[in-house]
Amino acid sequence: MLTRFLALFSLYYLIFASFSLVQPLCLDDESFALLQFKGSFIINQSASDDPSAYPKVSSWKLESDDCCSWDGVECDKDTGHVISLDLSSSCLYGSINSSSSLFRLVNLQRLNLSDNNFNDSRIPSGVRQLSKLAHLDLSFSCFSGQIPLEILQLSKLVYLDLSRNRLKLQNPDLRSLVEKLTNMKKLFLSDVNISSALPNSFSNLTSLTSLFLTNCHLHGEFPTGIFRLPNLEDLRVRFNPDLTGYQPEFNRSSPLKLLKLTGTSFYGKLPDSIGNLKLLHDLEVGDCNFSGPLPPSLGNLTQLANLRLGENGFHGSVPSSIYRLVNLEVSTNFLLFYLEPIYEFWILVRTSCKDHFLSHHLPSQLYSVSNNTLTGEIPLMICNLSSLVSLDLSYNNLSGLLPKCLGTFSDSLTILNLRHNKFHGNIPQTCKKGSKLKMIDFSENQLQGSIPRSLVNCTMLETLVLGNNQINGGFPFWLGVLHELRVLILRYNELQGAIGKPKSNLEFPNLHILDLSNNHITDKLPFEYFQIWKAMHIIDVDGPMYMQATTGFELPSYEWSDQYSYSMTFTNKGREMPYEKILYSLIAIDLSSNKFEGEIPEVMQNLKGIRFLNLSHNLLTGSIPSSLGKLTVLESLDLSQNKLSGEIPPQLTQLTFLAFFNVSNNHLTGPIPHGKQFDTFPNKSFDGNPGLCGIPLSMKCGHFEGSLPPPSTFEEINHDSNLQFDFSWKVIVDWLNIKEEEG
Ligand SMILES: *[C@@H]1O[C@H](CO)[C@@H](O)[C@H](O)[C@H]1NC(C)=O
Ligand SMILES: *[C@@H]1O[C@H](CO)[C@@H](O)[C@H](O)[C@H]1NC(C)=O
């Protein structure tokens, strides 16, 4: 036994020893150059982004004299020269220049320094000494400035990755590079500022298999020859908004597997022959200028795992062949079907040279097909997008019932916007406990039934827009418990019955905008609510500029957030208009075109912050309360088409921001007040009140004519009112902003 062991041992020793003898040790000068290179950097974990990064050079020691065994180093078996150096994700931080010892490793064939931080260094011209390089990767390493001519002299290069730095390729330019480096197989220049057109000479790069030119400021027409490169499998030219081009006919021998054109100005139709790209598994052409119908041949792309078509001029229906594909492939090919991403996380967070690039690697968690004319139903697939943050399908021609899972399929869902489609049927139970929804907009559809009670589970809801549907039932008083609710738009529906009284005085405490116009609501104006809508009692000038939701998510190494502005349609100063953004300080009530009766309550004066008030087209009686003169920031007051009587209180002349006033078609009598804004209103503001007299009406007021208001009235107003003329310049600026927005 022992003999056998000894025999084995000596055999092993013999093999080992002879092997060591054959294998030459690394050369002293190269070993020294490596150590010098190591010494010129600081090791800093944050210099590398890859979670598995570690400092490979830590193990490099002078004592362990065979540098060929060092981490990241590879030597030629015959000569012992270092031929490959892989220091990717090695936490190296520091500057580099041409005197770096790295350039003494003249036998290098592969050099990978990606994912380090070279502190905004230029790519040193000394790189020309590495004339045997076939593979060079300097990506994501904080290089900056112009790419040196010397890179173009590395005539053996077949792999070049300079992406995700802050480099320029302008002098020399892309044309020179393409004409010099003709053997290139993989060329990655994403984020390099190229700012030129693509040269036709690209079609000479017949070995090319991958070409990445994302975000390179390219312009001009894309050479179609590139699509025909016989070996090209992966083509990405995303986010070059000035790059135009069209898709040529594709033939069956095309090896294309990935084609990403998102965010360019490619135009024309998707050719039917796209169905010939049988290896294609990624097709992203969102946010381009494509038009025409979607070719049914897309359904033949059985390998497709990622399809993005949004933000184009496509029209017509989604070919059923695609849905067939979804159903067929979902389990076998992990097919992720996107009609449209909202946007591609193209966010530039710049705190260090690295953050800028994280956006490339984020998964799509926002989904939007907004502003296309897509038809059909919401694919049930949506229910599987369990980490979706924002779903925006607004302004399409989608129809059918809303999926039952809507609003509950994702615990992270913050925005749900289905405005302006053709959905019908009932609104499903939209919220479960813990919902993060901040905005729900189902307006401009054909939805029926009542507002689902489950909305009380949306405790973070700030904006609920359900206008322009056929929703019935009573006023959803139970939404009063949603303390964040700011905007409630229920206009143009079939709501009926009385508004009723609040059950406690803590209901709708944050409400800024209420639009119940054009329903069938009856009974008195809800004066008890006017007393408790606390947010309307103050003139808010300190809030943020616009009402918006912060949407976002966290990944292990990254946190992303964005602002989504709330929007609505509202009738203001006689015009119905879309508000793309809503000023935070806007306070407005529209109860017009209902069946409200009784008097305008005195407590209306509590709503100090109100800017737009529309009570027109109701059955209101009694006189106009003089206390409305205390609503100092009121800009628009519409009381037209009611049964109001008595005189127009002269106190209303104190409303110096009042730009629109309408009391037409009532039973008002007496003289029209004079002065300030009242000198600007046209006759149409007063028409249809046979008892009214004075300018601007032609009816004269007998001996009172023109003498109003008498001085005593002014004194009385100023004396008794608590008018807080809080006309700080802030209020005025705020008001100007509203004007601006309207314009
Ligand atoms: C990084 O560059 C700055 C500016 O060029 C320089 O001051 C600093 O010393 C450099 N840091 C390292 C670690 O090289
Ligand atoms: C190159 O960098 C080294 C440090 O790595 C520095 O000592 C030397 O001055 C630099 N040379 C030039 C020309 O900037």
Ligand SMILES: *[C@@H]1O[C@H](CO)[C@@H](O)[C@H](O)[C@H]1NC(C)=O
């Ligand atoms: C391709 O290369 C050949 C020879 O180098 C050259 O004559 C030709 O102009 C090139 N083609 C293009 C489109 O640049």
Ligand SMILES: *[C@@H]1O[C@H](CO)[C@@H](O)[C@H](O)[C@H]1NC(C)=O
């Ligand atoms: C088909 O496309 C390949 C590469 O995409 C090209 O090499 C070949 O010439 C094309 N064949 C025809 C008949 O167009």
Ligand SMILES: *[C@@H]1O[C@H](CO)[C@@H](O)[C@H](O)[C@H]1NC(C)=O
């Ligand atoms: C996109 O198409 C529209 C019309 O279809 C055209 O007006 C517009 O100029 C195009 N944009 C670009 C960048 O080509």
Ligand SMILES: *[C@@H]1O[C@H](CO)[C@@H](O)[C@H](O)[C@H]1NC(C)=O
């Ligand atoms: C799909 O491919 C088959 C044959 O591979 C072809 O007959 C059919 O026309 C293609 N369908 C479409 C919609 O292009």
Ligand SMILES: *[C@@H]1O[C@H](CO)[C@@H](O)[C@H](O)[C@H]1NC(C)=O
């Ligand atoms: C739809 O897109 C057009 C053109 O890009 C834009 O003008 C319009 O405002 C968009 N509409 C909506 C509702 O986003």
Ligand SMILES: *[C@@H]1O[C@H](CO)[C@@H](O)[C@H](O)[C@H]1NC(C)=O
């Ligand atoms: C959703 O995912 C489940 C498995 O997670 C799968 O069985 C189901 O088919 C998917 N539904 C749709 C509509 O894709």
Ligand SMILES: *[C@@H]1O[C@H](CO)[C@@H](O)[C@H](O)[C@H]1NC(C)=O
């Ligand atoms: C919208 O869809 C309906 C059918 O649901 C269709 O009749 C109509 O033409 C479509 N409109 C547009 C603009 O695509």
Ligand SMILES: *[C@@H]1O[C@H](CO)[C@@H](O)[C@H](O)[C@H]1NC(C)=O
């Ligand atoms: C709130 O959500 C829970 C599930 O999380 C559900 O059981 C409950 O019915 C919802 N409340 C209402 C009023 O619908």
Ligand SMILES: *[C@@H]1O[C@H](CO)[C@@H](O)[C@H](O)[C@H]1NC(C)=O
């Ligand atoms: C008030 O509402 C009515 C009907 O709803 C509308 O016609 C009118 O234009 C609105 N007034 C203002 C000032 O917007």
Ligand SMILES: *[C@@H]1O[C@H](CO)[C@@H](O)[C@H](O)[C@H]1NC(C)=O
């Ligand atoms: C006032 O309202 C009536 C409808 O009641 C309308 O006809 C008239 O145009 C409005 N006046 C102004 C100035 O808008």
